[in-house]
Amino acid sequence: MTQDSVVQRLLVRVKKEESHINQFxxxxxxxxxxxxxxxxxxxxxxxxxxxxxxxxxxxxxxxxxxxxxxxxxxxxxxxxxxxxxxxxxxxxxxxxxxxxxxxxxxxxxxxxxxxxxxxxxxxxxxxxxxxxxxxxxxxxxxxxxxxxxxxxxxxxxxxxxxxxxxxxxxxxxxxxxxxxxxxxxxxxxxxxxxxxxxxxxxxxxxxxxxxxxxxxxxxYKPPDSIKKGDLRSTIPSVVNLDRAGVNFKPNKDPTWLMGMEVELYMFPCFFGSWSKPTLRIPVLEIYDFTEIVLRNLIAYEQSGQTHSYVTSYAIAMDMLVDTQEDVAKLVDLGVLVNKMGSNDEAANMINSICKGTILVDFFYEEQWVKLSKYCDAYWPKNMANMKRTYFSSPWNIIALVAGVILFVVTVVQTIFTIKST
Structure with a gap:
């Protein structure tokens, strides 16, 4: 086989493919x-x-x-x-x-x-x-x-x-x-x-x-007015956001079925004012076929022929849910319906659904930036740390209460000792 014959064979193949590529x-x-x-x-x-x-x-x-x-x-x-x-x-x-x-x-x-x-x-x-x-x-x-x-x-x-x-x-x-x-x-x-x-x-x-x-x-397509950007901001999970003071509510009558909105409420305080955010989330129903629907929509998006707004939603939910405690919190707050066997099973599904995907546009960047800035502020960050340290379990609460009582008793004893001398 000569070099020219190889070239001609490749050209025939290229021309054949080009006749289809431009149309379909x-x-x-x-x-x-x-x-x-x-x-x-x-x-x-x-x-x-x-x-x-x-x-x-x-x-x-x-x-x-x-x-x-x-x-x-x-x-x-x-x-x-x-x-x-x-x-x-x-x-x-x-x-x-x-x-x-x-x-x-x-x-x-x-x-x-x-x-x-x-x-x-x-x-x-x-x-x-x-x-x-x-x-x-x-x-x-x-x-x-x-x-x-x-x-x-x-x-x-x-x-x-x-x-x-x-x-x-x-x-x-x-x-x-x-x-x-x-x-x-x-x-x-x-x-x-x-x-x-x-x-x-x-x-x-x-x-x-x-x-x-x-x-x-x-x-599931968002309106053209929805801004998209790069995924640059990360946020804590639901439980940690809750500890930082973030509220969660269902997103009723959203402009976009998968839309998430962050509402900031300003409260006066000793230092001026303090913003308390509410994250409104579309109510997701997790049942036997939810995984099938999401995986097939995401696989279709990964072809690159359409925008990846379902992939974007799956990644956003993966950030919010780390463990079964996050699922339980969302269920308690009415922003998630879990019809599967357990909260742990639902958490595993959410955590695995977008593995192996490539995200080009993130449709929640604006909301994530707001939450990230709030969580990085002094009071929310320290409030979350305090709740995680002292209120994460009944034993921690008991230990805290015992410590406070011991401190008060010690102070009272000290006062009486000083007065009696």
Missing amino acids: SPSIYMAPRTLRDMSPSSFNPQVVSIGPLHREDENVQAFEGRKTNYLIDLMRRAKSPQEEILKLCVEKVCTSMEKIKACYVWTKAYGDIEIADMMIMDACFILEFLFKYSIDEEEEGELQHIIIFYDLILLENQIPFFILDEIFQCTVLEFSPNHSLLELIYPVLGNANIFTEDINKDNISLNNTHHILSLLHQC
């Missing part, structure tokens, strides 16, 4: 290894495989055959002949084949016929499953419903949104023209909400949507 970039891929290894089950579908990446997983094979039933049920709803509808679906998929291929980082080679069959079958399953759910026809058990909902938001378990939309137009709109694709998907998004406040569907823009997980990610 992969949006469906395996989660980064550093994130996946920490919790493989958070990225693997439990019931149904969507797209090519988990198609051969053993645990989803039982459901593969049932997809055909969903496709048949969807076709039966249409007024046009089934053959005509399927022909139109195939035409749409085949026309977009190169665009579909460019959406994936492939783990196995599939032929165009296999890909077309996969896209149509999976899109029809999603649409029929969600349509049945919307009109209360779905007969699956409630638990399986919930698991399928979570399978539909996994990063590695997606089909391109434009294909789902085109199949929707060929099928559902044919027999139900008043339905919209977003309306069908809303129950999936609502089910994956990890906060007590409703998710914000107004942020959704179909022009920027890669897949269903991308839609969910847009629901």
